[in-house]
Amino acid sequence: MATGKLRSLIFDVLQDGRATLSVLDQLALPHETKYCEVKNVEDAWDAIRSMVSRAINPAILLVGLSLVCSYTVSLLQRIRGAPLIAIVAVLGLAVDLTSNDKTISELNAAPDAKQFIHLKMDYLKTSRPTAVNLFNAIQELMDIVDKAPDSTGDIVTAIVTHAQFMLERDVADNKAIGNSGADDLLSRFPEGVRLVTICNTGSLATASWGTALGVARELQSRGKLESIAALETRPYNQGSRLTAYEIMVEEMNGTLICDSMAASYLKSKGADACVVGADRVCANGDTANKIGTFNLSILAKTFGVEFFVASPFTTLDTSLASGDQIEIEERPTDEMINTGNAPKGMSCWNPAFDVTPATYITGIITEKGVLKPDADGRFDIKGFVARHS
C-alpha cells in the first residue's frame, strides 16, 4: 500500500481473528506522536466527537484546576477529517465485534445479530453531522451486513473484510485524486504550481496520503510544487498544528499564514490555485468544508486565483440539491475560548464548517477525474456520479 510518511492509524487483524485499532492522537501533534487504542464503538465515537475519556469520572475532574483544564481541552477531537472519520467508524465497529470483551457474547446472545449491529452503526452516525463520508460508509456497511448470510461469524467476517478493503481503497482513491489534480494544474502551469490550502487534508485526515494535500504531494513528487501556503485555520488550528507538520515532514516549500493574512498573501506573494478539501459536495456543487474556506474562495475570485475542491467520490452528496440543506456542526464554545485565549464565559458562535457556493469553484478534483462547470457555470454532479458509478 503506497502511503505518506505519517500514519493516522494502525489497524491489524490478529491470527485469532481479533481486529485491533490505534489512532494517532492528533491533539498531541505536532509536539508528540502518540497512538490511542480504540477498543469498541464507544471509543471510536469519542475519538471522532471528542476526547473525553470514558476512564475518567467527571466528578474527579472537579478536584483540581489542572484536571479541570484537561477536561476543557478534552472537548476537542482526537481524530478528524471527513475520510478518516468514516474509516475510524468502520474499523471501530470491526474491533468492537471481534473483541474479547462482552460484545461478542452479547452479539451471540442477540435474537437478531443484524439488528444488534445496526444499532451500533446508528450510534456511530451520531458522532458528527456534516461530513457525508461517515453516513455513506455506514450505509455501505449496512448493505453488506444485510446481504450477509445470517450466521454471526459470516456477518463479522464480512465487516472485517470490508474494513480492510476500505483502507486500501482510500489510499488508492487519494493517489488518483493527487494525479488528476496535478495533471490538470500542470496543463496550465507547466513550470510549477504555487498553492494555498486550508485546514488539514493530508495523511492525517485520511487513511494515508490525502486529498487536497495529496495534490500538493503529487506535485512535489513530480518536482513541480513551487510553494504551498497553509492557512492556520482558526479556531482549531488544523492548518498550523497538522498541515504545517505534514509540509515539514514532506519537505515542501511551505509557509504558514494566519487566516486573516490570506488577502495580503494572495496580493503580495501570489498563487496559481487554492486547493481545499470537502466534507460534503451537493448536487449543484456547493461545498461544505472547514470554516474559512468560503472566505478563501471569495479572495481567490477577487485575485483571479483558481479555486479547486479535492474530494473523493464518497464526499459527493447528490441527495442534497444545494448547500442550504447541509447541516453545519457547531462545536462547543470552550474550543474557541481555549484555543483563542478569550475570557472564560464569553459567548461565542463556533460553526465548524461553511459552504462555498459552486460559483466560486473552478473545479472538483476526484479520483475519477476533474469535474468543471458547464458553459453556464453549473456543475452537474448527478451526471458525473451517474457516469462514473
Ligand SMILES: CSC[C@@H](O)[C@@H](O)C(=O)COP(=O)(O)O
Ligand atoms: C480530506 S479532509 C476534508 C475535510 O474534512 C477537511 O478539510 C475538514 O474540513 C476537516 O474538518 P475537521 O473539523 O477537522 O474534521
